[in-house]
Structure formats: structure tokens, C-alpha cells
Amino acid sequence: MAIHPIDGRYGSKEVKAIFDEENKLQRLLDVEAALARAHAKVGGIPKKAADEITRKASTRYVKVERVRAIEDEINHDLMAMVKALSEQCEGDSGKYVHLGATSADIMDTSLALQLRDFMVFLGDDLKQLKAVLLKLAKEHKKTVCVGRTHAQHSVPTTYGLKFAIYATEVQRHLDRLSEYKPRILVGQMTGAVGTQAALGPKAMETQEITMKELGLKPVMVSNQVIQRDRHAEFLFHLALIGETLNKIFIEIRNLQRTEIDEVAEGFEKGKQ
Structure with missing residues (x-):
């Protein structure tokens, strides 16, 4: 529950959504996907892997709850996201995440x-x-x-x-x-x-x-x-x-x- 008046009464729902936990996660995933595509374009990783990473770099697959659970184990928020994305990727594509x-x-x-x-x-x-x-x-x-x-x-x-x-x-x-x-x-x-x-x-x-x-x-x-x-x-x-x-x-x-x-x-x- 919000305790600050700007958060609770005067804030815009649309702006709050930009900074909420799920959108923050999605933006992190967007960057990881863009990095994978860039690696593929310069020949650093297989295009098939970049396509798979891009497909799975979504909160439809990578859930906030799963990222939290991994973070509780490893005490690193960003690497928790990386692991959660990697485990969703098929084949060996996950090893190219965050390269x-x-x-x-x-x-x-x-x-x-x-x-x-x-x-x-x-x-x-x-x-x-x-x-x-x-x-x-x-x-x-x-x-x-x-x-x-x-x-x-x-x-x-x-x-x-x-x-x-x-x-x-x-x-x-x-x-x-x-x-x-x-x-x-x-x-x-x-x-x-x-x-x-x-x-x-x-x-x-x-x-x-x-x-x-x-x-x-x-x-x-x-x-x-x-x-x-x-x-x-x-x-x-x-x-x-x-x-x-x-x-x-x-x-x-x-x-x-x-x-x-x-x-x-x-x-x-x-x-x-």
C-alpha cells in the first residue's frame, strides 16, 4: 500500500505502470533481446539463438515471481533475471543471454x-x-x-x-x-x-x-x-x-x- 501522497492520490496510473515491477522486468528483457540480436548481426552468436532469446524475452515467459525466487537464492537481482530468461530458452540458446x-x-x-x-x-x-x-x-x-x-x-x-x-x-x-x-x-x-x-x-x-x-x-x-x-x-x-x-x-x-x-x-x- 502506498504511503506517499503522490504515489497514492495524485499519481497517474499510466506513469506508475512505467515504473512498476513487471514493466521494469520487461524493459530489462528488451535490452537483453536487443543485445542478442546485435551479437547475431555481427556474427557473434547463431541467429537461431538470438531469435529464441527475443521470443522468450517477455514477461509472458519470464515471470516476476520466478525472478524473485532466483534472487532469494543468489542475492543478485540482475543475474536472477538472466537465469530466469536463460531457463526459458530452448536448446542451448540460453547460454548466449547477457553475453x-x-x-x-x-x-x-x-x-x-x-x-x-x-x-x-x-x-x-x-x-x-x-x-x-x-x-x-x-x-x-x-x-x-x-x-x-x-x-x-x-x-x-x-x-x-x-x-x-x-x-x-x-x-x-x-x-x-x-x-x-x-x-x-x-x-x-x-x-x-x-x-x-x-x-x-x-x-x-x-x-x-x-x-x-x-x-x-x-x-x-x-x-x-x-x-x-x-x-x-x-x-x-x-x-x-x-x-x-x-x-x-x-x-x-x-x-x-x-x-x-x-x-x-x-x-x-x-x-x-
């Missing part, structure tokens, strides 16, 4: 797939919010109200200006989203220390093909993990968006005080 990769190759690349899906919703929500704010700005461009500095009355302003300011701030968030996507939506197949030594003589080509299969850009250079400044930038952007929303909400709360009573929250039947 040359390190855990972070699969996990960090699959996270990029999840973030890409989430960014679609984030962008759509920001566009919808901007549209609402612009509509209000036009409707209230002549709605005069008290201007305030340091919470004290100042010269008059309009509600149209307030909404226009919010709308331009949201547009900057959209600009940031477009600008940093290429830095964040990347994947890697670089092995345990980033040298690609375990991926064979066609390692660079294998990485390129894997990422093309997934619709991602490969990292330029890396070590074991995709460098975390990328993820930190994304989290900082979410914090900026949160602060914009907080600013709007605080303004509404202050202006609906009994002694001010300029605006009010939308009322729904049954709320006290």
Missing part, C-alpha cells in the same frame, strides 16, 4: 527506456498546463487586482499577467526537456570497466546495433555505469517543475484566505 555485458549495461540502458516513456507524459502534461495558463492569461488580461510586494499592497496588476508569467515558466521547462533529452536517453554495452573487452572484436558495432534496436544513442565513453550527472540533471529538472507548481499553489492558497478572498480552489461534492 559480454555487465549488470549496469542492462540496468542503466533499461532505465533510459523507462525515462523515455515517462518523458512523453511529462511533456504532454507541461503542454496541457501551459495551454490552460495561456487561456487564463487571455481571459483575465484586464482583470485588475492588487499587486503586492513583500505581502504588502503595491501598484495594481492583472491576473492575466500572473498567468502569463506562469505560462512562460512552464515553456522554459519544455525547452529544458527538449534540450537535455539527448544527454539522458543513452545506453551502453561497455562491460565491467567500460573497455568492452568481453564483447569481442566487434564490440563497438555490437553496442551501436543494440542501441539502434532500442532507439537510444550509445554513450560516447563510459566505465561500468552511465555517469550519474545525467540522472542528476533530470532530477533537478523535476525539482524545478515541482517548485513552479508549488509557487502557483501557494499563490492560490494565500489569495483564497478569508480576509483576501480573491480566488478559490475548485470545489468537488463531498469535500469539506
Whole structure:
């Protein structure tokens, strides 16, 4: 049961589904399948094996419960997934699963797939919010109200200006989203220390093909993990968006005080 209000009340079902356990597993499997296909294309493994791995790389075959059971035995979440996928593959195809990769190759690349899906919703929500704010700005461009500095009355302003300011701030968030996507939506197949030594003589080509299969850009250079400044930038952007929303909400709360009573929250039947 969710204990955080954003998880339990305000979260979107569609966005929650992106990060739930089954979809996380499916994205890991997607990366393993893409890696197998890349190996086959460069002649590293039989095409028949890559086809079998791709066919079985689905939560229809690899169940969350089975992965958990294996993890309880070996205490390694990613290798539990690898073993669960391998045991579903017919013949000797299973031995080619995860060939040359390190855990972070699969996990960090699959996270990029999840973030890409989430960014679609984030962008759509920001566009919808901007549209609402612009509509209000036009409707209230002549709605005069008290201007305030340091919470004290100042010269008059309009509600149209307030909404226009919010709308331009949201547009900057959209600009940031477009600008940093290429830095964040990347994947890697670089092995345990980033040298690609375990991926064979066609390692660079294998990485390129894997990422093309997934619709991602490969990292330029890396070590074991995709460098975390990328993820930190994304989290900082979410914090900026949160602060914009907080600013709007605080303004509404202050202006609906009994002694001010300029605006009010939308009322729904049954709320006290």
C-alpha cells in the first residue's frame, strides 16, 4: 500500500505502470533481446539463438515471481533475471543471454527506456498546463487586482499577467526537456570497466546495433555505469517543475484566505 501522497492520490496510473515491477522486468528483457540480436548481426552468436532469446524475452515467459525466487537464492537481482530468461530458452540458446555485458549495461540502458516513456507524459502534461495558463492569461488580461510586494499592497496588476508569467515558466521547462533529452536517453554495452573487452572484436558495432534496436544513442565513453550527472540533471529538472507548481499553489492558497478572498480552489461534492 502506498504511503506517499503522490504515489497514492495524485499519481497517474499510466506513469506508475512505467515504473512498476513487471514493466521494469520487461524493459530489462528488451535490452537483453536487443543485445542478442546485435551479437547475431555481427556474427557473434547463431541467429537461431538470438531469435529464441527475443521470443522468450517477455514477461509472458519470464515471470516476476520466478525472478524473485532466483534472487532469494543468489542475492543478485540482475543475474536472477538472466537465469530466469536463460531457463526459458530452448536448446542451448540460453547460454548466449547477457553475453559480454555487465549488470549496469542492462540496468542503466533499461532505465533510459523507462525515462523515455515517462518523458512523453511529462511533456504532454507541461503542454496541457501551459495551454490552460495561456487561456487564463487571455481571459483575465484586464482583470485588475492588487499587486503586492513583500505581502504588502503595491501598484495594481492583472491576473492575466500572473498567468502569463506562469505560462512562460512552464515553456522554459519544455525547452529544458527538449534540450537535455539527448544527454539522458543513452545506453551502453561497455562491460565491467567500460573497455568492452568481453564483447569481442566487434564490440563497438555490437553496442551501436543494440542501441539502434532500442532507439537510444550509445554513450560516447563510459566505465561500468552511465555517469550519474545525467540522472542528476533530470532530477533537478523535476525539482524545478515541482517548485513552479508549488509557487502557483501557494499563490492560490494565500489569495483564497478569508480576509483576501480573491480566488478559490475548485470545489468537488463531498469535500469539506
